[in-house]
Amino acid sequence: MSSNLRIGGLASGMDIDTIVADLMKAQRLRVDKIKQTRQIAEWQRDDYRDINNALRSLRDNVFNMKLQGNYLVKKASSSNESIAKAAATSSAVVGNYTLKVTSLAGTAKLNSSEDVTFNKDATNLKNQLSLTSAGIIKFKVNGSKEIEIDVDNETIDSLISKINTAKMSDDKTSAGVTAFFDKTINRMFVFSNSTGADKKIDFDAVAGFETQIDELFTKLKLDKNGIPGDGFDWGSEVTGTNAEFVFNGMTVTTQTTNQFSLAGINFTLTGTSTTETVNINVTNDTDTVFNSIKTFIDLYNTTIDKINSKLSEERYRDYLPLTDEQREKLSDDQEEKWEEKAKSGLLKNDFLLSGAVSKMRTTMSSVVSGVSNSKYDTLAEIGIKTLDYSEKGKLYIDETKLKEALAADPKAVMELFTNSSDTYSNKGLAVRLYDDLTNTMNTITDKAGSASSYSLVDNSILGKKISGLDEEIDKWEDRLIEIEDRYWRQFTAMETALNKMNSQSAWLAQQFGGGK
Structure with missing residues (x-):
């Protein structure tokens, strides 16, 4: 607790307030350095968490790329939708079907x-x-x-x-x-x-x-x-009435509604015809699979670009976090520009992130031995590859080649991404990448914690560091109060002594003057 008895420079004529303030500035430099270290640690933590959020979005997409159902997409077309509409499920068999509708289901x-x-x-x-x-x-x-x-x-x-x-x-x-x-x-x-x-x-x-x-x-x-x-x-x-129809030449079949599933095809009956036979054509929906792969590659590129930009970001070591005193002297625009440089490059050449990108690139360029057709056991063979080493792993799609692969052997393309195996060499690329991303995210969480954590305690490496710096700052703040009190006690003692000496001098002068 600070002392209430503070005597200014009445006796000495000195500006003690300014002198103490200047002395405290020198002492506060130590606290400012700790606060700057803390701020850098907090910015690093935020950068790591931002990267983890990007990795999480990619991993969510990769999870879908692991599922075989996303590659077994079928589509169905009807030769006359005024009689029947059709939509294929993944269990539908590719081929042609016929349908003649004699009556619709109706209400009473x-x-x-x-x-x-x-x-x-x-x-x-x-x-x-x-x-x-x-x-x-x-x-x-x-x-x-x-x-x-x-x-x-x-x-x-x-x-x-x-x-x-x-x-x-x-x-x-x-x-x-x-x-x-x-x-x-x-x-x-x-x-x-x-x-x-x-x-x-x-x-x-x-x-x-x-x-x-x-x-x-x-x-x-x-x-x-x-x-x-x-x-x-x-x-x-x-x-009411039932729907009645002939499917693929079978005997008349009935349904209680006009919407039903048959042979993996979802039908919606919209009209009747005693003379017209509707042709239903079921094919592999390569467009949907192509778009899923393209979305995945685009997100993969966005994610590694984000990480690579952090790894190569310029570090301005002369731009430390602003102290309170420095901040007061700058305009809002100046402060924003300063902090932009102070935050830059905090993850430059980061070992954890560079290792993660390297692992992702290795995974995406590797061979999957377990596919049924070795002609399509790498991404490059289905038209997905890197072009220039300087682009640090960015992938490009040859759309014609990818569509040709999907049309020629959709099963092999599916296996390239989804194969599940105890042997790493046989695992699909999406299965491998999902594991890579999970491991990286866990490592980053250990380093920087998680913003979505329900715990009030951040036990990550940076979390503990920030907590330790907070304790150090609190101790220094208490110590600064004690130092400031000590300065004031010293100056107050000096002023008291000077005041006493001045009083004695005045008395002596009065005594000598009175003797004349």
Whole structure:
């Protein structure tokens, strides 16, 4: 704690405040050097972590390049998409298929056969539809719990809502129908929520309400598949339809929906034709695989360029981190330019990073012995190679050669990247590179820690160094307070002594003067 008793240069006439401040500047130089060392360590840590983030992005991409499914991509084309659309999965077999669609899957439908006499100004269902019945009407749909409608106090909207929200006896399962009353054309539409012959619309009156229900649906002019009901026997079901088609000359096949998978092909039926046969052609999707490889190579180049730029970045050793005092003397622009040079080259010729790049380059130029076709056991043989040593490992793609390789032997290209083996020489390039990147990232994390770590303690090499420098700075700050106090005690003692001497001199002078 600093001393409160500080006496300026009243007796000596000296500017003690300035003298102490200048003395402390010399002492603070030691702390400033520690702070500069700490700042450099922090900048280095940030640079390492930035590199690790770039490596992580590349590794995420390389992980996908390890997966065989990304190379087994197929595509399917349809000769008439107004009848059927097709999309191939990786399990589809390359070849030609035929499809003749005779009917589409459809919902069960129950619609008004003509415009309903409807009073839009009325305030209840009875008056809206001119019903003779009054009071409560009860019915069920598809065996649901009872639906109750009060025609004297509820409206057509209430009826529609209760049909749409009808539940089965478990109070969870929907009755599976949707109703709608169009007040523009005054017609009611009811349809099942799903397609297929097993879907239905089945309205049943609750015992005792048969006459009221018959009148209600007669007023709504509902037809079963467009055919007027006879007495409206609502125990008769209205059902949906299945899709029916002939696939590759097979017997008619049925599906409950118009979207289904068959032989590894996802079909969407959009129309029917009794005369036209749709041709479905399944081929290897070399364009998608090509684009995946190109994206990977582009990201690889971006990553090694980033690392190489750090390794060759100029180091300006005369530009140390600014002290607080130096910062106050500079404009914002000057400060920014100074720090730009002070941060430059902190990873120049870094052994860890140069080793990582060297390993990546070796991996990408190596032979994969385990491929089924030795004609494609290196990147160069599929059109990917370096051009100039000065570019430090940057890869270039011969697009024509790569596409030719993908067309000629897609399996071998896949193996070049994805082969899994206990033997290094048989491992695919993506498998090797993934391991390389993981090892490098772990080493960098040991050196600089991870910004995404949930731990409040950074036990990395640089983290411990920064923590140690923080402790040293704290100790020096305490010591500087003690040194400043010591200077003030010394000057205060000097001032006190001078003041006492001056007082004694004045007394002696007075005594000698008084003797005259």
